[in-house]
Amino acid sequence: MALCEAEKTFVLHGVEENFRIDGREREDYRPMELETDIVSHAFGSARLRLANTDVLVAVKIEVDTPFPERPFEGKLEFFVDCSANATPDFEGRGGEGVAIEISNTLSAAYSSPNVFDLKKLCILKGKKCWKVYVDILLLECGGNLFDAVSLAVKAALWNTQVPLVKQIDIDGNNVEIKVSEELYDCRKLDVEKAPILVTVCKIGEHCIVDPNVAEEQCSVGSVVVAVSEDKFSTILQTGTGSLHMSTLVDCLQLGIKVAQRLDAALWDTLTLECYTCSTTEDESDTTCLDNPSGVVGGVTDCDKKYCIIVRVDYKDPRGKLASILRSCVDKPTYTNDVIEDETHRVYYRSCRTAKCNGGSGRSDSTSDDNGSLGDKSTIYCPGIGDGAVAVTVSFSILLFAYAFVRYVR
């Protein structure tokens, strides 16, 4: 899609005004939606939607031989598939250039051992290692591919479960590996320092982040930075224009600032805040039971999926607390159930939202509220949530509704 000069001018003036065409300011991101663990046969997966940009990442792990020149290291490989559904430009071999650019940038960004340590993927020096394939599928392009892909990749790697190696048999040059058969006997990859890519786009005299398709077309040049903690792991200039030295430094400053915010936001979303404390009938302190938020150090950032409560009550005297445990697990024994034996009644409660295991445990109020999962119709109005824009919506509706005829009456 090519824009005409007038549209470009409109976008450009908007950036200068610090009021972009979708109502955002220059440093604003469009809201995102993340889903992890959605491809059942993959070792880890994530899907990220950023307005109209839709990215699906799946991680596959295989046993491989290390490179002879790097016997201590495992392997990490990125592959980007540009579906022709994403944008008509990708038809035929049109997406090849973009695919190579993204996968090369990701490989470069993950190449430093300070960012992602390949040594942890080694099983046996020079003989066996894990090879991690990260397959990235672009489902729809709505601008800002680099950022969306890097977020999805980080989330997918975070979600990845590496099987535990139980046994290594060495027979001359042959090495055989036995992997633990227990499905949940896995370890997670260390992705805390994994880089986040931010595209800083120069439009007119200003730099913006998270450009949409129209803005990308107006840009004279942009800089993609890969940031891990407070360091750059890769910087790549893209676009057809050149930048002045001071502009480049400005872009880098903006990039690192935004990347850190982005990383924090992703981490917040991935991890689950749960109450973690326990008490038994013998203890006099009942804060954990009555008011879990009052427990010192009673809230943890779990990288598990569920917050749980396990409460054990006596049957006699009826309802007397024996013990209560608030914690987080990946796989609860029972999602929501009450199990009774001769003397005790055990309440199992689990839920998936932040600090949701604060209840008494008796009632089912903590139950998982994911009823809307199947509904994909929600769309993003870029910039909604920005107060300035949302206020007068109702006013305009009235003036405006006559223009539409909705068949769904």
Added chain:
Amino acid sequence: MNLMCILYSVVPTYQPAQKSQNKVRLSQVKVFDNNFKRRNMAEEYKSLHPIKYYRDCLAHDIRPDGRAFDKFRPVLLNIGSIDTTDGSAIAKVGKTTIVCGIKAELCKPKADTPNQGFVVPNLELPPLCSPKFRPGPPSDQAQVLTQLIADIIENSKCVDPKDLCIYPDKLAWCLFIDFVCLNYDGSLIDACIIALVGALHTLTLPSVDYDPSLDNKLVNLEDRKPIPIHSTLISTTFVIFDDKIILADPTVDEENYCTGIVTIVLKGDELCCVHKPGGSPITEDDLFDCIDKSKLRSPLIQNLIKTALKQK
């Protein structure tokens, strides 16, 4: 070693007699069409009617670059300038430039020839060297020439694969001989063969201690030895123009507009290979004449190779 300094500042060792006044000014070529009296007319004429232009030139007993029909272009050879290779050479025949680099790797011999190593020649004609090549897999021409070079190497036995065996059935050398054309201006094979001979003479291989019981190899980088080279090859190309005129050492334009092409490869004084891929027929006398001319040229090239080796 500065490779191009050698290529450009040192007077070539072998330079056929050629004086600058011999050079034909393009404007001297007679043009019949009156409408064409403009500044660049000779050049335009060449671009519009190339074959006629050549005929007009040759009718005056001279080639467009000022050479007589049987004159060769100057040859330059520079050896051993790329130290990531095990042996390398750069040959220039006129403007045609060929780089030859040999890299040796270890491998297991084939089961049916347990005491032989491998020689793997490949000629690359990258799009860099001429506008007629496109990026992508090798062109037909590159494939044909690669096969021709492979045949020449195999038939002449200048390198014996048996010399490349380290331990029968277990370990052998594989020589990857890669030719890259940097400038395509005709007589490619001639330049390739000169570069090949130069590179082979600089080739050294480290000694290998092999323990067959444990399959352990130890390479001594300090102890490098040349391999035996059994013969020196010299190739000379001729083209046949309009079925009768024979031009030695053709440029790319002459190759394009000619009607036939003959390549003669000599091994010392012996005839090693004559390659004539179709085109207009050549009389026996002419062929012998060509062979005689190549024989005359052969010692000059051999001398050049020797001088180049000494300079190193």
Added chain:
Amino acid sequence: MSKKIHIRLASQRVNTSVAVNQRYPKIFTPGQEITSHNEFMRGHGTYEEDTVLKASVAGVREQVNNLISVRPLKSRYNGDIGDVVVGRITEVQQKKMENSVLLLSSVNLPGGELRRRSVEDEHMMRQFLQEGDLISAEVQSVYSDGSLSLHTRSLRYGKLSQGVLVTVFPSLIKRSKTHFHNLPVGASIILGNNGLIWICPTINKVEEGVGGFVQNLEEVIPRQERETIGRITKLCISFSTE
């Protein structure tokens, strides 16, 4: 507040339906039986099987006297003479300018001759219109293959200047008397029948700004109008996807 980056889990998604009442009409799916009475006539979007009338598209039933038809919920834009369309130039040719009406399915509808006066005109065409330019036009005629011939002979039509383009399903735009609206909130809107909606600052009637082929690139649109345009853009998107 605005500096905060929002990433939410899909499981936390809330459905924000703006629908005022929850009454939905019956939607027929292809193959679904509409009626078994055989006194009805078969209209668009239906077929007859074993004397039973069935829907061939997903949509709502419409009945005019005895004629039953099913109007599809979503469909490709089918042009009618007199429709107002907004389009983007995809190709400029010697005699005509191809005007691709970009549908979601991205089908190119080659439009016909826009104008042809003289040979000079032909050669100057590229100076009037270039690839990527947006125009508003009226459908002049429809060819048998469904492609449209457009014209911009009225001053209302022509090249569009600064503003925002929104793409919605063409079936959401109702044919009405006027497709050019100056909204009292301070913006203008062109509702193209082909689903392309153009939102721009209020057009001054005196200037006749849209007509012809001039764009004003110097003019800076003030913040106030931008906000209005931004709101309307979002409204259009939310209405179209609800």
Added chain:
Amino acid sequence: MPVDHKRINGPEETVPYSLFTKLNTKSLQQQFKEQVRDEKRSDNRLLLEHRKIFIKTGLVSQAKGSAYIEQGKTKVIVSVFDPREIPNRTDYSLKGEIYCEFKFATFSCTKRRLHQQDTEEKQYSALMKQALDSTVCRHEFPNFQVDIYAFVLHNDGSALSAAITAAGVALAHAGVPMYDLIVSATLGIQQNIKLLDPSVTEQWLCEMPVPLDGKVGNQGVIVMSMLQSHEQISQFYQVGNLSLEDITDSIKILENACKELIPLIQKHLVKHVLKTMKNKSEDK
């Protein structure tokens, strides 16, 4: 991997002999110390000293323009061809295209490379295109593409920089309209040591963290290309792990390095212009 039927293939599995040399027991730290000792490098250069550059134009007579560059032992040849129709394109484009292809010779590196372009070469091609896109006046040849091919004969570090610099000279030699001359430089960083125009070993050592004096810190490699008279950066590429301060410092160092290269290129091009003008007047 599919068999390449268009070339002569060797045995299925070959290994470089360098893998079986006496075990290299030197630690990375020792290797780095060998390269850099007392502010001096193994080839007696200062830390921020560029290697000697030799440039020659017109080597490829078949091409419209060509340049050969020697930067220390690194040898790159670049040729530029006349604009041609963009393959597989039918729509009208106001600006021409630049097509870049970067290739290492199979024998140019310690490890033998394949004939087909690998991902590194593709990445370098893209970076070259990025550098040259804003250098060439692309509106002068709408609907056409200019082909630029870079071929590395011998890689001793900073090959991409050498190729971009050479491409700039080759474009000027070909008479392709350009906004400015372009030069490029590479910087390797290992903690507080910055190495301009690194050799292949230095570059390799900067690509991974090397413990120096018992600690591990910032490391990385930066390639930057500049349009000198407009003070524009047309291409910037960094890998490694560097802080913002490291990068701002490096940009300044690279800027100075590029400025130092410019007179050399200018001198060469002026010489070339004088020579061709002389030839032309003789012809007349």
Added chain:
Amino acid sequence: MKRGLFFNIDKSVRLQQINIISCVTMKELRDEPPICLPGQRLCLSDKIYTSGQGTYERRGYIYSQLAGYVDIVERDGVKVVEVHTSGEQTVVPTQGDIVTAQVYIITQQHCKCFIKCVGDAVLRRPFRAILRREDIRATEKDKADIYKSFRPGDIILARVLPITEAHTYQLSTAENELGVVIAHSEHGHPMVPISWTEMQCSKTYIKECRKVAKVVPENVDQETLKKRKKSE
């Protein structure tokens, strides 16, 4: 076209100290033309000096695009600063250029040609072009016939029409000076023009029909042709 010229260069360049390397005067030019390189600032762009071929304008200055020499041409009281390469120039045909082309296919409606030279510059790579029947002659366009105007192999002079499609140039010979310049008869012998519609074989004296270009005297070359077009 001009508007988009610098769209790809960052606009936030700080103005450097003005440093005009060769503020050329006409006098200097006569002896030895000053040499310039791409990106070199030549002079201020004002009412007297304007940017011409081989140069570009940016922030009020004229810069060189090429490595070559500076030439100042006076046209209508304005000094046009031009830069010419010392070697072969890289050119593509543009609207209004006179080109030399070779015909290779003729049909009823049009003939296809290869452009071999643009003005004086000989191209290394030919460009495809098309000449339509209605562009052969200036008058009585409908009477023109491809078969009676061109034959494959003919060398023609033609003018490039505005470019409308991506891959092909449109040519026109609708001027007296344009048309066939070199042609060969059916037997392969060169032909000489005898009228503006006929040529005669130099050996067999057979006459053949062509749209012949009016022979331009030797000293009148491209420049005059261009000027004439402008004044029209």
